[in-house]
Amino acid sequence: MADRLAILRPPILSFYRSFSSTPHLNIKKRMPPKKAAAQEKKILLGRPGNNLKIGIVGLPNVGKSSFFNALSETDLGKAANFPYATINPEEARIPVPDARFEWLCETYKPVSRVPAFLTCIDIAGLTAGASTGAGLGNAFLSHVRAVDGIFQVVRAFDDAEVIHVEGDVDPLRDMEIIQTELRLKDIEWVEKHLDGLKRSGRALNNTSLADKAKKEEIATVEKVLKTITTDGKDVRKGDWTNKELDVVNGLQLLTAKPVTYLVNLSEKDYVRKKNKWLPKIKGWIDANNPGDPLIPFSVALEERLAPLSDEEKEAEQKSAGAQSALGKITQAGYASLDLIRYFTCGPDEVRAWTIRKGTKAPQAAGVIHSDFENKFVCGEIMSYTDLQEHGSETAVKAAGKLRQQGKPYEMVDGDIAYWKSGA
Numbered sequence: 001m002a003d004r005l006a007i008l009r010p011p012i013l014s015f016y017r018s019f020s021s022t023p024h025l026n027i028k029k030r031m032p033p034k035k036a037a038a039q040e041k042k043i044l045l046g047r048p049g050n051n052l053k054i055g056i057v058g059l060p061n062v063g064k065s066s067f068f069n070a071l072s073e074t075d076l077g078k079a080a081n082f083p084y085a086t087i088n089p090e091e092a093r094i095p096v097p098d099a100r101f102e103w104l105c106e107t108y109k110p111v112s113r114v115p116a117f118l119t120c121i122d123i124a125g126l127t128a129g130a131s132t133g134a135g136l137g138n139a140f141l142s143h144v145r146a147v148d149g150i151f152q153v154v155r156a157f158d159d160a161e162v163i164h165v166e167g168d169v170d171p172l173r174d175m176e177i178i179q180t181e182l183r184l185k186d187i188e189w190v191e192k193h194l195d196g197l198k199r200s201g202r203a204l205n206n207t208s209l210a211d212k213a214k215k216e217e218i219a220t221v222e223k224v225l226k227t228i229t230t231d232g233k234d235v236r237k238g239d240w241t242n243k244e245l246d247v248v249n250g251l252q253l254l255t256a257k258p259v260t261y262l263v264n265l266s267e268k269d270y271v272r273k274k275n276k277w278l279p280k281i282k283g284w285i286d287a288n289n290p291g292d293p294l295i296p297f298s299v300a301l302e303e304r305l306a307p308l309s310d311e312e313k314e315a316e317q318k319s320a321g322a323q324s325a326l327g328k329i330t331q332a333g334y335a336s337l338d339l340i341r342y343f344t345c346g347p348d349e350v351r352a353w354t355i356r357k358g359t360k361a362p363q364a365a366g367v368i369h370s371d372f373e374n375k376f377v378c379g380e381i382m383s384y385t386d387l388q389e390h391g392s393e394t395a396v397k398a399a400g401k402l403r404q405q406g407k408p409y410e411m412v413d414g415d416i417a418y419w420k421s422g423a
C-alpha cells in the first residue's frame with residue numbers, strides 16, 4: 001500500500017509549490033453560514049503561539065534534573081545529591097509519542113520522519129520564601145515566568161541518603177510551599193500592576209472609549225487579585241470571559257500556567273503501585289486544583305532505563321514488572337498546553353506539526369511557511385481515522401471524506417493536510 005500511496009501523493013516539495021489555478025469558487029460554497037462563524041470562541045489561557053515550553057518545577061533535590069536527563073536522554077541537567085545543584089535552566093526537545101505518527105510512517109515509509117516535540121526546561125529548585133528572595137529566589141521565579149506550563153515534581157520516595165531541604169518527606173507540605181510561593185509572587189506582581197493602572201487612571205471618566213476600556217482593565221486586575229487572595233484559587237482555576245482573558249494573558253502570571261503533578265516514587269512503590277502519600281496527594285489536588293493531572297512515576301527506574309537500547313529497555317521493564325512513565329508524561333505535558341498536531345505525509349517525509357487547539361487552517365499552514373498563510377488558498381484535508389479506516393487516500397477520496405477546506409476551517413487533532421497556496 002505504501003507504494004500505491006507514494007504514487008498518489010506528490011513529493012513533499014509540492015507542498016512548497018505555488019498553485020496559480022485557484023479553486024476559490026469551490027471553497028466559497030463550503031464556507032459555514034455567517035452566524036456560526038460569528039459565534040464567540042473562548043480564547044485560551046496563556047501565551048499565544050505554538051512554540052510553547054514546559055518547565056520542571058519543585059523543591060530542591062526532589063529529582064527534577066534526573067527526570068529531565070532521563071526524559072531528554074542527555075546529561076544536560078545538573079543531577080546531584082545536594083540541593084540547588086541546578087542554577088541555570090537547561091532546555092531539551094522531547095519527541096511526543098504518538099501511535100498515529102508511527103502508523104503513518106509504517107504506511108508511507110518516508111525517507112524522513114519528524115514527530116511532534118515538547119520543549120522541556122529543567123529549572124532550579126524552589127524553597128519556602130523564594131518569592132521574597134530566599135534560596136535562588138527571584139531568579140528562579142523569572143525562569144518559571146518564561147515557561148508556559150509546569151511539570152511539578154513532588155517527592156514521595158524515602159531515602160535517607162537524599163537530603164530533603166525541609167528535613168523530612170511530606171509531599172502535601174511541599175505542594176503547599178510551591179503553591180504559596182507562586183501565589184505570593186503573583187499577588188506582588190498584580191498589586192504593582194494595579195497600583196500603576198490606578199495611578200495613571202485617576203482622571204478617568206466614562207465618556208471616552210479608551211477610559212472605559214481602562215476601567216474594565218482595572219476591574220479585571222482586581223478580579224485576578226480577588227481570585228488568588230479572597231477565593232484562594234490559582235488564576236487558571238478562575239472563570240474568565242474572553243475580554244478578561246486578554247488582560248489576564250498580558251499579566252503572564254505564574255498560577256495561570258497549567259500544572260501536571262509528577263509524583264516521584266521509589267522504584268519499589270512504583271512497581272507495586274502503592275505509596276501511602278498517593279491518596280493524600282490526590283485529595284490535595286482535588287481540594288486545591290481540581291482537574292489537574294497527577295502521574296506517579298519513579299525517577300530511579302527511569303534513570304536505570306534511560307541509557308538502555310530499545311530491546312534492553314523492553315526486557316528490563318518486563319523483569320521490573322513496570323513500564324516507563326515518560327511517554328505518558330510527555331503526552332500529558334503536550335496536552336496541558338492545549339497543543340494538538342496535524343500531519344503532512346508523503347514518500348519524502350511524514351511530519352507532525354504542532355499547533356494550538358482552535359488554530360484555523362491558514363495559521364496551521366503558516367507553521368510550515370509564512371507564505372502558506374499569506375497566500376493561503378485551501379487545504380485538502382482528511383482525518384487520520386478516515387485514512388486508517390479506508391486504507392488509502394484514494395479510498396478516502398472515493399468515500400467523499402477528503403475535503404477541501406477554506407480559511408474558516410478549524411484544525412482537528414490528527415488531520416492530514418495538503419496545502420495549496422496562490423502565486
Ligand SMILES: Nc1ncnc2c1ncn2[C@@H]1O[C@H](COP(=O)(O)OP(=O)(O)OP(=O)(O)O)[C@@H](O)[C@H]1O
Pocket residue numbers: 058059060061062063064065066067078079080081082083084085086087123124125126157159162264265266267298299300301
Ligand atoms: N525515586 C528516587 N529514588 C531514589 N533517589 C532518587 C529518586 N529520584 C531522585 N533521586 C535522587 O535524588 C537526588 C537529587 O536529584 P536531582 O539532582 O535530580 O534533584 P533536583 O530536584 O534537580 O535538585 P536541585 O533542585 O538541587 O537542582 C539524586 O541523587 C537522585 O538520584
Ligand SMILES: [Mg+2]
Pocket residue numbers: 064065066077078079085086122123124125
Ligand atoms: Mg536540578
